[in-house]
Amino acid sequence: NLENLLKNYLEPLKRETFLSNxxxxxxxxxxxxxxTFQKQFLQNLDHAIEEEADFNSFEHPSQFK
Numbered sequence: 602n603l604e605n606l607l608k609n610y611l612e613p614l615k616r617e618t619f620l621s622n623x624x625x626x627x628x629x630x631x632x633x634x635x636x637t638f639q640k641q642f643l644q645n646l647d648h649a650i651e652e653e654a655d656f657n658s659f660e661h662p663s664q665f666k
Contacts, residue, residue, distance in 0.1 A: 603632065603635065603636040603639060604636060604640075606632065607632065607633065607636060611625075611629055611632065
């Protein structure tokens with residue numbers, strides 16, 4: 602879970618002094634942007650599924666248009 606990674610590892614690590622900001626950025630790069638994208642993507646996916654009443658009855662890939 603990316604949110605768990607951010608809250609339980611990255612934020613406490615930023616408060617420590619044994620790694621520089623450059624080292625933290627090298628380790629975690631753009632993890633916050635990835636988390637934000639993932640969260641928005643899943644919200645959009647949930648919304649799209651809610652809009653398609655027959656979604657659970659799809660059986661073939663051609664039905665996913």
